[in-house]
Amino acid sequence: MTDDVDRDTAxxxxxxxIQAEDSIxxxxxxxxxxxxxxVLVGWVLVAEWMGTDGERWLSRLAMxxxxxxxxxxxxxxxxxxxxx
Numbered sequence: 001m002t003d004d005v006d007r008d009t010a011x012x013x014x015x016x017x018i019q020a021e022d023s024i025x026x027x028x029x030x031x032x033x034x035x036x037x038x039v040l041v042g043w044v045l046v047a048e049w050m051g052t053d054g055e056r057w058l059s060r061l062a063m064x065x066x067x068x069x070x071x072x073x074x075x076x077x078x079x080x081x082x083x084x
Contacts, residue, residue, distance in 0.1 A: 011063055018043055044073045 019040040044062040051057075062070045 011061070014045065014061070015040060015043065042069060043074065044054055044077075046074070048052060 006074060014063060041067055044065075047055050047059050047061070049059060060070075060074075062073075065073075
């Protein structure tokens with residue numbers, strides 16, 4: 001149960017940080033402005049880790065979304081996010 005509380009707290013903090021800095025979502029696209037009063041409705045975070053032995057791996061954290069929506073966000077970022 002403690003792990004769920006910690007995960008929920010982390011999710012809320014990440015959501016609040018992204019919502020507070022809406023320009024994060026527009027990085028590389030300065031000509032686009034976030035609509036005033038917009039509300040963050042979904043996000044996925046991918047992180048790369050490196051162990052003390054040099055081994056690397058990825059982890060993923062997403063807000064409570066259906067799996068198809070998480071896959072859609074990741075697909076959009078991978079295939080349609082233009083290089084800046």
